[in-house]
Each structure stands twice: as structure tokens, then as C-alpha cells.
Amino acid sequence: MHFRSHLLSALLGGLVAAALVVYVMGSTEQEPVARLTTANGETAERYRSDAPVARTAPLPPLPAAAIDLRLAARRTTPAVVHVDARVIGRDRATVKALFGREENSGTTGGEGSGVIYSADGYIVTNYHVIQAADRVMVTTSDRRRYTATVVGTEPKSDLAVLKIEADSLPFLELADSDEAEPGQWVLAVGSPLGLTSTVTAGIVSAKGRSLSILRDADAIESFIQTDAAVNPGNSGGPLVDAEGRLLGINTAIASKTGRFQGYSFAIPINLVQRIVDDIITYGSFRRALLGVEISTLTESDIKRLGLRGRSEGVLVDAVFPGAAAALGGLRVNDLIVAVDGRAIRDLPELTEIIGRARPGDRLELGIVRNNKRRDVPIDLQ
Incomplete structure (x- = not known):
């Protein structure tokens, strides 16, 4: 009798243990939290785990992907030219001061670079590269040489445009x-x-x-x-x-x-x-004009004007009569802090925005006057 009872107890214990194992094993067969599809069409399932995770020291960060600039170099190099600016029959000391080069041949000048701007032969370079040159020669990356014509210059931004007689030239996409x-x-x-x-x-x-x-x-x-x-x-x-x-x-x-x-x-x-x-x-740059004298805000300006909570911006120092700023109502000591919703921190930012505008464009200037923020529309001349 005792043997039977012990045997029955053992059998029952085994059944319970087996049931527990089946339950635990079954509980790991969870429904996936999400099914993901990879780029090649394969599917993968993500499951939620309720088991506690043992945490030790933080894992080291994954290595960053290597920067490979070879494609950028291959795209760019064919669109870059060598610019050779020559001056003949000028005062040698003056020209050497301008270009930093003097040759035994009696020709003086300087060298620089340029970038092909369009397939039909327009090239951009710096004004100081071709300044005062009598003859400009351009050499492309495949060693073809051209005599270039100076189409126009803008010394106030140090830019010049050259033209060579060629077509189907490689040029670059513009970034922003x-x-x-x-x-x-x-x-x-x-x-x-x-x-x-x-x-x-x-x-x-x-x-x-x-x-x-x-x-x-x-x-x-x-x-x-x-x-x-x-x-x-x-x-x-x-x-x-x-x-x-x-x-x-x-x-x-x-x-x-x-x-x-x-x-x-x-x-x-x-x-x-x-x-x-x-x-x-x-043939030339048609520049829009605001009609003011301006400067970056300084600590002394802040104290003088009693500005509160302001440390950046461009201060109006003078307004020219009849100019766009005067007609739009801008005043001396106005602090320009935004243009068309874009924050303005200092003078270079504002001069670039004005330089990129066209005569007749309307700009919405955000200003601070007597510590009050307001918007002033200005029609550039």
C-alpha cells in the first residue's frame, strides 16, 4: 500500500512538473510586437521580452561609418580650372604687388583657380585673381587651354565671371x-x-x-x-x-x-x-540698396539704449533721406533682429541677405525700438 501511494505521488509530481515546463515553454511563444521588412524584401519579427536584463558596464559605441570623399573629388575635379592672369607693359612693382609674381619673360601676373559654372563656358573665379590682367588663360582638368574673356566683375564681393569658347563642359550642382x-x-x-x-x-x-x-x-x-x-x-x-x-x-x-x-x-x-x-x-551686378549705415550691436550700444534681454542684432547708425529704409520708416537706433523671420545676429548675416535680394524686393525687417519688437516692411531700391 505504501509503495502504491509513493508511486502515485511520484507520478502526480512528474505530471505537474511536465505541465509547468509546457506552460513555460508555451509562454515564450509570444505574438510579435512588430514585423519589419528589410530593403531586400526579407521579413523579420520583433518580440517583447519581459525577462529582466542583466546590466553591466555600458556597451562601447558603435564605430562611425568611414567618411569617403572620393566620389565628391571625382565629381568636382573635372569642373575646376587653372586661371593664369597676365599683365603686359605695366609698372612691374605695382603689378608684382597685386599678383605676387614676376617672370623673366617680361610678363607679370598671377595664378589662381576657377570653377566651371555652366556647360557653355562661363567660369567663376575671384576678382583679385584677374584684377588688372591684360590676358587671362584658362586650363581645364584635361589640359585644354583657352583664352578667356572677362564678362564682368564685382569687386565688393571679390567675384569675377570669365567666358571661354567651349561647350558641353562639366559643371557642378549647386548646394544650399x-x-x-x-x-x-x-x-x-x-x-x-x-x-x-x-x-x-x-x-x-x-x-x-x-x-x-x-x-x-x-x-x-x-x-x-x-x-x-x-x-x-x-x-x-x-x-x-x-x-x-x-x-x-x-x-x-x-x-x-x-x-x-x-x-x-x-x-x-x-x-x-x-x-x-x-x-x-x-554684365554687372544689380545690387539692391537698403539706404542705411549699420553696425553689429555692442555692449556700449546696449547700455546707451537701455536694451533689455538683447545681446545680438544690427544697429541702424544712419538713415539716408529718400532711400528705401527712410521710406519704410526705419529710424536711427532701431535694432534689426530678423529679416523675413530669419534671426539676425550680426552685420555679415544682414549684408549677405541684402546682397542676395533684388531691387524692388520687399523685406520684412524685425526690429526693436524702445525695447518693443515690431515688423517694418521695406521695399528695396
């Missing part, structure tokens, strides 16, 4: 320089120190830089700053993004030695396009 951000990869392509088709890489370091290198009081300076290596000869060449789209025109370096020291500057393409299109269409 407003979308450029510090930290993004860029390439500078050109002929530094006479080395043609040279590619250097870096990142955008800052935007809206003013260097006061253009002498005119109403010059447009709002450079993209990068750390891509740029040297004499790079001037006028393209700055491109990681996809090979034209982001700007390399123009200057900040250096005590005349060679690259980590800071290079490019004219943003949105401004370049506005100026170059006018030069191609009309």
Missing part, C-alpha cells in the same frame, strides 16, 4: 549654403602653389565670418570658414560638400605667414549665384 552647418565635411579643390587639381578636406568651422579684407565700406563679407587647407593659387576654386555640390568659392586665408595655418574662407554659393547670374545676364 544656408543649410551648411559647422562640423560637416567639405573639400577645397584648386591649384595651390601651382599644383593643379589638388584636393584637400576639412570641415565647416563657422559661418557668417567677416575679415574686413575688402576695402569698400559697403563690401559684402559673410564667409564660410573651414579648416580645409587653402594656399595661394586656391583662390577662385570651389568649396564643395561631401556629395560634390558647389558650396562656395574659396577666397582667403587667415595667416601670418602667407601660407595655410588652419583657417580658410569661402564666399557662400547662395550669394555667388545671385551675383554671377546678374553678371551673365546684365
Whole structure:
């Protein structure tokens, strides 16, 4: 009897244990939380797990994808040209000061770079590359040489447009320089120190830089700053993004030695396009005018005007009678803090926006007057 009872107990215990195992195993067959489809059409199911997860030290971050700029370089290089500006029969000391080069042949001049802007032979470069030149020669990446005509210049932004008699030339897609951000990869392509088709890489370091290198009081300076290596000869060449789209025109370096020291500057393409299109269409840049003298807000301005909660903006120092600003009601000591809803921090930002506008355009200026924010519509002249 005792044997039977023990045997029955054992059998019952085994059945209970088996039932528990079946229950536990069955409970892992969960309904999927989501079904995912991969790019190649395969499906995968994601399940929710209620089991506690043992946590130790944080996992190391996954390695970032390698930056590969070879495609951008391949796209860009064919659209870059070498520009050789020659001056004949001028005062040698003057020309050497302008171009930094003198040759034994009796010809003086300078070298730079350029970028093909359109398939029919329009080329963009810097004004200072071809300034005062009697003859401009352009060499393409496949070593074809052309005599170039100067279509027009805009010294106040250091831009020039050349034309060569050629067609079906490679040119670059334009980027949107407003979308450029510090930290993004860029390439500078050109002929530094006479080395043609040279590619250097870096990142955008800052935007809206003013260097006061253009002498005119109403010059447009709002450079993209990068750390891509740029040297004499790079001037006028393209700055491109990681996809090979034209982001700007390399123009200057900040250096005590005349060679690259980590800071290079490019004219943003949105401004370049506005100026170059006018030069191609009309022969010159038709610039819109606001009719004011302006400066970046300073600490002394803030104290003098008793401004509250304001540390950025552009102050109106003078308004010219009969000009667009005067007709629109702008006053001295108005603080411009926005244009068409875009915040304005300093002078280069505002001068670039005005430079990209056309005569007759209406801009909605956000201003602060007597510590009160208001909008003032201005029809540019």
C-alpha cells in the first residue's frame, strides 16, 4: 500500500512538473510586437521580452561609418580650372604687388583657380585673381587651354565671371549654403602653389565670418570658414560638400605667414549665384540698396539704449533721406533682429541677405525700438 501511494505521488509530481515546463515553454511563444521588412524584401519579427536584463558596464559605441570623399573629388575635379592672369607693359612693382609674381619673360601676373559654372563656358573665379590682367588663360582638368574673356566683375564681393569658347563642359550642382552647418565635411579643390587639381578636406568651422579684407565700406563679407587647407593659387576654386555640390568659392586665408595655418574662407554659393547670374545676364551686378549705415550691436550700444534681454542684432547708425529704409520708416537706433523671420545676429548675416535680394524686393525687417519688437516692411531700391 505504501509503495502504491509513493508511486502515485511520484507520478502526480512528474505530471505537474511536465505541465509547468509546457506552460513555460508555451509562454515564450509570444505574438510579435512588430514585423519589419528589410530593403531586400526579407521579413523579420520583433518580440517583447519581459525577462529582466542583466546590466553591466555600458556597451562601447558603435564605430562611425568611414567618411569617403572620393566620389565628391571625382565629381568636382573635372569642373575646376587653372586661371593664369597676365599683365603686359605695366609698372612691374605695382603689378608684382597685386599678383605676387614676376617672370623673366617680361610678363607679370598671377595664378589662381576657377570653377566651371555652366556647360557653355562661363567660369567663376575671384576678382583679385584677374584684377588688372591684360590676358587671362584658362586650363581645364584635361589640359585644354583657352583664352578667356572677362564678362564682368564685382569687386565688393571679390567675384569675377570669365567666358571661354567651349561647350558641353562639366559643371557642378549647386548646394544650399544656408543649410551648411559647422562640423560637416567639405573639400577645397584648386591649384595651390601651382599644383593643379589638388584636393584637400576639412570641415565647416563657422559661418557668417567677416575679415574686413575688402576695402569698400559697403563690401559684402559673410564667409564660410573651414579648416580645409587653402594656399595661394586656391583662390577662385570651389568649396564643395561631401556629395560634390558647389558650396562656395574659396577666397582667403587667415595667416601670418602667407601660407595655410588652419583657417580658410569661402564666399557662400547662395550669394555667388545671385551675383554671377546678374553678371551673365546684365554684365554687372544689380545690387539692391537698403539706404542705411549699420553696425553689429555692442555692449556700449546696449547700455546707451537701455536694451533689455538683447545681446545680438544690427544697429541702424544712419538713415539716408529718400532711400528705401527712410521710406519704410526705419529710424536711427532701431535694432534689426530678423529679416523675413530669419534671426539676425550680426552685420555679415544682414549684408549677405541684402546682397542676395533684388531691387524692388520687399523685406520684412524685425526690429526693436524702445525695447518693443515690431515688423517694418521695406521695399528695396
